[in-house]
Amino acid sequence: MNDMRLVERDVEQVTGKIEARGVQVHYGEKHALKDVDVTILDRTVTAFIGPSGCGKSTFLRCLNRMNDTVASARVEGRITLDGQDIHDPRIDPVQLRAKVGMVFQKPNPFPKSIHDNVAYGPRIHGLARGKAELDAIVETSLRKAALWDEVKDRLDAPGTGLSGGQQQRLCIARAIATSPEVLLMDEPCSALDPIATAQVEELIDELRAQFSVVIVTHSMQQAARVSQKTAFFHLGSLVEYGETGQIFTNPRDPRTEAYITGRIG
Amino acid sequence: MSVLLTLCLLAVLAVAGFVLCRARALAVVGGDARRLHSLPGYYGWHGAIMAAGPALLFLVLWQIGQPLVIEERLGGYFPQAMIADEAAETLILADVRRIAAGLEAAIASGAMTAEEVAGLDVAAGSLRDRLAATGVALGAEVAPETLEAAQAYRAMAHWGAVMRSLLVMGLALAGLAHAIRVTGPDFRARNRVERVMLALLMLASTIAILTTVGIVLSMLSESIRFFGFYPVTDFFFGLTWSPNFSGNSQLGLLPLLWGTLYISAISMLVAVPVGMFAAIYLAEFADARVRAVVKPLIEVIAGIPTVVFGLFALVTVGPLLRDWIAMPMGLGNSGSSVMTAGIVIGILNVPFISSLVDDIINAVPQSLRDGSLGLGATKAETVAQVVLPAALPGIVGAVLMAASRAIGETMIVTMGAGAAAQLNLNPFEAMTTITVKIVSQLTGDTEFNSPETLVAFALGISLFVITLCLNIFALWIVRKYREQYE
Known part of the structure; x- marks a missing residue:
């Protein structure tokens, strides 16, 4: 890892996109997330790192209220998107x-054709007028996800027939087809081989131009490679949050240093 | 020695085989089980199988073969004239067996001694009366040939039983001895035992297939006899069903087929939407407490015997439909109607469909739902556009299975739809189905020698072919879409 390069990397955007203040999550009796304060910047890749069970995926699922679908989950605290409280009763979680798209750990293409997988979101949100416009959205999304060249001749083939890496890129294309403002990625590369991982990482870097990307990852190299900001979670608490270069070269908290150097985790 | 006693002895030998072989295997290696090829228990099972298996097999074969051999020999006791045709021979042989059994019963109850029985003579008095005293009723006086044959039958049966016991026991002991002899550290006992278990599993799966083949063959042969009496085209394309046991029947399949399909279609119109909606509610929307109560309650319906549903159709649904719908609309005044039977069969099938579909929906991975919800789809959109398409092959399978059940349903139709075979579009008219007519053609003391009774087999095989086609179609759908949706 080229540490010098990391230190020199700048965060160009400084506008806050998502602000989380005092977020607590309980799963039944379990206190999964304790008092987390984070500001996620616009047009920035933010990485969440930490050992398994530290609450990073839980926090990610708070950001688009996916925890609402888990019956035992209870979320407290204030999370705002562009200054608007996402738990406001006037906000429809749907x-x-x-606006806050999500890509999951395991590729989960729908049992539909490749085209219909990508067109799913635009269709239900009525983003396209007419078939031509829908096809254009599908093509743009697949191009952005670096999948177009591989699938352009078989858009009617089932999405489930693609390889693991292609499936994950299809899921990313599906998520960006609804033109979200924030893209949440929950360990998007954990089921992929190194080549597919490299493709997805390159893609994440390109997506930064349009979206704010939040990525949960177990790989510290990946966090260092793709992100500008890094948050380290441990035992349900946010331990340290800062510039990626600073977190990896000069961590302030001894627990962060211990995790990065491989002593806890 | 009776068969039961033989079986008990075989069981004892099997247990002995287990204990002896296991002990011997351990003894050979001085108690160190790791030096054996297989675990000690496998040597035990090998001993038990060798002791009981071949002997049991032999016993079954003997029990099948002995009556055949004896009947073959009994034929020699009668003049050719008496057993000229097959029916007469069957009757005489049945008499012989009943007299032999009666004589045995007489000895067992003490009414006659063994010597008296051996010395019986037709001339010495009415054998019929004496046997009647011991509870064996004979239709006619016993002919001397028959008595002689019965005595021979008894002798052969005795001899057979002795031989059987000796051979079975001998085989069991030989098997046991063999098992003990081969038991040793190099003997691959586990492989042997597993091969026997594999054979048993294969046998079990074959029995279902062979039974189906047997059913088809027996129906086919009777159907072919029917078509010897009645023209094939008149059966398949006849528009009238009016059987007449004094002859001159019109046995057209079409009115019955129409009734069957009409009633099934109505029942599916009831069962599919209600069952599907119930399943979707239970699987996707109901919370755990509601589900815990509602699901068992729905499934209780599946446990109600169909004849009770028939009563429900007869006394409740039928009159209700007649008084509130059919009569006001001028569609007839029959309490039994296609509608009644269709609705009640539909209700019968609701838990069947809802239970199967609920399981299928639950098998759709949560990750698909998360993926859809994460894109901003509502729960309803997720169910309609992701969950149901993913579950489609299973749903189609469940629906077609329910359709097979509706087509084969008999009791509800008998009580709810009446027995009038007619081609009619009015769903408030009484109609009938193939199954009902199969039952009514065979009810009573009938012999299978007239077209009026044999038609039941032709109807049966038609029904079988219809449901078979439905099932094949269901399998085809499931397979076709499963490749796509995995």
Whole structure:
């Protein structure tokens, strides 16, 4: 890892996109997330790192209220998207999730054709007028996800027939087809081989131009490679949050240093 | 020695085989089980199988073969004239067996001694009366040939039983001895035992297939006899069903087929939407407490015997439909109607469909739902556009299975739809189905020698072919879409 390069990397955007203040999550009796304060910047890749069970995926699922679908989960605290409280009763979680897209750990293409997988979001949100426009959205999304060249001749083939890496890129294309403002990625590369991982990482870097990307990852190299900001979670608490270069070269908290050097985790 | 006693002895030998072989295997290696090829228990099982298996097999074969051999020999006791045709021979042989059994019963109850029985003579008095005293009723006086044959039958049966016991026991002991002899550290006992278990599993799966083949063959042969009496085209394309046991029947399949399909279609119109909606509610929307109560309650319906549903159709649904719908609309005044039977069969099938579909929906991975919800789809959109398409092959399978059940349903149709075979579009008219007519053609003391009774087999095989086609179609759908949706 080229540490010098990391230190020199700048965060160009400084506008806050998502602000989380005092977020607590309980799963039944379990206190999964304790008092987390984070500001996620616009047009920035933010990485969440930490050992398994530290609450990073839980926090990610708070950001688009996916925890609402888990019966035992209870979320407290204030999370705002562009200054608007996402738990405000006037906010429909369904609309929120259209703005805050999500890519999951395991590729989960729908049992539909490749085209229909990508067109799913635009269709239900009515983003396209007519077939031509829908096809254009599908093509743009697949191009952005670096999948177009591989699938352009078989858009009617089932999405489940693709390889693991292609499936994950299809899921990313599906998520960006609804043109979200924030893209949440929960360990998007954990089921992929190194080549597919490299493709997805390159893609994440390109997506930064349009979206704010939040990525949960177990790989510290990946966090260092793709992100500008890094948050380290441990035992349900946010331990340290800062510039990626600073977190990896000059961590302030001894627990962060211990995790990065491989002594806890 | 009776068969039961033989079986008990075989069981004892099997247990002995287990204990002896296991002990011997351990003794050979001085108690160190790791030096054996297999675990000690496998040597035990090998001993038990060798002791009981071949002997049991032999016993079964003997029990099948002995009556055949004896009947073959009994034929020699009668003049050719008496057993000229097959029916007469069957009757005489049945008499012989009943007299032999009666004589045995007489000895067992003490009414006659063994010597008296041996010395019986037709001339010495009415054998019929004496046997009647011991509880064996004979239709006619016993002919001397028959008595002689019965005595021979008894002798052969005795001899057979002795031989059987000796051979079975001998085989069991030989098997046991063999098992003990081969038991040793190099003997691959586990492989042997597993091969026997594999054979048993294969046998079990074959029995279902062979039974189906047997059913088809027996129906086919009777159907072919029917078509010897009645023209094939008149059966398949006849528009009238009016059987007449004094002859001159019109046995057209079409009115019955129409009734069957009409009633099934109505029942599916009831069962599919209600069952699907119930399943979707239970699987996707109901919370755990509601589900815990509602699901068992729905499934209780599946446990109600169909004849009770028939009563429900007869006394409740039928009159209700007649008084509130059919009569006001001028569609007839029959309490039994296609509608009644269709609705009640539909209700019967609701838990069947809802239970199967609920399981299928639950098998759709949560990750697909998360993926859809994460894109901003509502729960309803997720169910309609992701979950149901993913579950489609299973749903189609469940629906077609329910359709097979509706087509084969008999009791509800008998009580709810009446027995009038007619081609009619009015769903408030009484109609009938193939199954009902199969039952009514065979009810009573009938012999299978007239077209009126044999038609039941032709109807049966038609029904079988219809449901078979439905099932094949269901399998085809499931397979076609499963490749796509995995």
